[in-house]
Amino acid sequence: MTSPELNRLFDTEQFRASGHALIDALAEQLALELQGNASLIQWQSPLDAEQAWEQEMPEHPVLEPHQLSAWLQQEILPRQLAMHHPHSMAHQAAPPLPLAALADLVASFSNQAMAVYETGPVATLIERQLIRWLSSMIGWTHGTGVLTSGGSQANLTALLAARQTIDPHIWDKGITTVRGPLRILTSALSHYSISRAAGMMGLGTEAVIAVEADAKGRMSIEALRQAHQACIKRDEHVMAVVATAGCTATGSIDPLQAIGEYCRTQGLWLHIDAAHGASALLSTHHGSKLEGIALADSVTWDAHKLLYMPATLSAVLFRDKASSYRAFAQDASYLFHQEDDREIQDFNISARTLECTKRMMGLQLLVAFKLYGRQGLARLIEHVFLLAEQFASLVSQTAGFELLMPPETNIICFRYLGKQALAQGALNRLQANIRQSLLHQGLFHLSQVSIDENTWLRCTLMNPYTQAVHQAELLQHIQQIGDELLSS
Ligand SMILES: Cc1ncc(COP(=O)(O)O)c(C=O)c1O
Incomplete structure (x- = not known):
């Protein structure tokens, strides 16, 4: 490769100039959207819309670096769903805080792989700091966990950890080692990622038993008791109860205190999917709606929902450190070194995540807390x-x-x-x-x-x-x- 070719790929001045122009374009778009002056969505059926995207892969450049920002402004920004538009009110994804989005650019640029401490030192420390903060909001003194790419992944990680408590050999030998089927009890209104996790874990989606919800969309504690007793009679192992704090359809919050007390007395793993609702813990006014959340063994918390972060940024949190190691187990001599002591190994995040390479996710949230x-x-x-x-x-x-x-x-x-x-x-x-x-x-x-x-x-x-x-x-x-x- 020639040096001009290399310069075209890594030109510092082009980066600076394009960056300035791009931020100007985004700031303009932000102002238009917030005032409701940008289009909310330019609707076209996906089949029609895709015709314009059936192009050949460019063999050679078709865009000059100085045209990048104008191209984004003309071709991409107007075709988005405008998340900062006041008429955007469909789903739980946030109109992200602009300065958090800016911090996220640093994550793309610095590309910390974060599998182990040395591949993302400051990224690891940021993540651990955030996990401590979120855990303390739940009311745990020794809570731990990891940031995940989305609440669905957080739910899967928590349920994998719960599954191991039934039999520690499941990871090596598979679920066929367990005598009698495994079950997950959750409200009929829980998010689909719970049944998807059951499918992925080889339990089958029918392992998820839908517990009746009341007229306000909250899991009925009596129905939970009955569903659990019925499982015992059928010789089925309940590997987890999943309560929802902020259920997707209605935003309802299950009675966490009562469910938590029941799970404690019965020795059941309680996972609280608080992807939507956990952020209310920050508010002294609304935090009490989640009373009892500290009784959970694991909690899912989405920062790309009510913490207003760019997606994806979630956390799976565990009350107890040993539990956070149950979801995954791997030998990988190229990453995890047996000679490192246990405390140092704790900084190697990928021992506890689905991902190996993981983006520096936490910076945007750290920045938001600081600002x-x-x-x-x-x-x-x-x-x-x-x-x-x-x-x-x-x-x-x-x-x-x-x-x-x-x-x-x-x-x-x-x-x-x-x-x-x-x-x-x-x-x-x-x-x-x-x-x-x-x-x-x-x-x-x-x-x-x-x-x-x-x-x-x-x-x-x-x-x-x-x-x-x-x-x-x-x-x-x-x-x-x-x-x-x-x-x-
Ligand atoms: C209660 C609940 N749990 C989990 C999820 C899944 O989260 P994510 O979209 O971040 O994977 C959602 C998303 O809407 C949700 O509402």
Whole structure:
């Protein structure tokens, strides 16, 4: 390779100039989105949209470095779903804090592999610091864990650790060593990653027993007791109870204290999937909603949800250090050196993660804590929880709308009933069609859920800029679209 060729790949000045231009472009986009002046989404069916992307791989450059930022601004940014737009209210992914996103650029640039301490020294120390902070918010003094790429991976890691407590030979010999089937008890409203984990662990998804939830979407403790006793009678091993703090569909929080006490007395591993709700622990106002979380053996916490981090950034936390080593076990002489003492080996993160190479994930969150403190982040969470309460009360006061339940977090489920009574099928289709119309017109981004065969529109008020005026506008659009659909 010639030196000009090399320079083209690693040119410091081009990096500086392109970086400045790019940040300018992103700042412009951020301002447009926050004011609602950027398009929310330019909807096109994926089949049509992909036609423009069926291009040959460039054999030679088709873009000059000085054109990079303009190309991103023209071709990519306008085609995104605008996460900072106040009309973006579908899912739990956050409009990320801009300075956290900036810190994340450092992670890409420095590319710390983080398998062992020496491949990411400061990244490892950041991660350990964050894990200590999050553990202490749960109420654990000696909590430990790792950052993971998403809550699904955190849930899988926790359940792998739980599985080992049934029989330490499972890792080597497989689950066939266990006499009698393994079971996981969780609410009917738990996230699909729990049943997916059961599938991946070779238990089969039918190993997950859905425990009834009450009208507020919370696991019934009586139903849990009955499900557990039924397993004992059938000679089945319950390897974990999974409670949810902030369930995906409704944001409901299971009764953690009661579930925790039951699991303690029965010697059951309790995993709390608090991917959505754990961040409420930062708030002195809402933290008590998760009372009992310290009784868990393991907890999942997503920072890319209510901690407003760019995805993906989650944590799997363990009350007890030995448990955090149960999920995985590997001999890899090229990474883990037997001669290192136990305390030093503890700094080799990949001994406890699914990944070998792992991105320096923690910097963005460390930066957020440093810039805004616990209190600053807590105020943001309190703000969106309040927006959700306000929206729920607007829905319940507006004729023609039905609220599923008052929100415990920032997720609201509701539906438009129309002016005359509709059969269940027609009512369900109406919600789906309203949602689709809002999306296709680029007006609002909502999600939908099906609970007990009823379809509900679902809003997750993640964006602190989604104010009362936007909420009122949403209901007006829904009413108008709904009435048009019903009359056509
Ligand atoms: C309760 C709950 N658990 C787990 C997950 C999965 O998290 P991730 O999307 O980070 O993998 C979600 C995501 O929506 C969730 O709501």
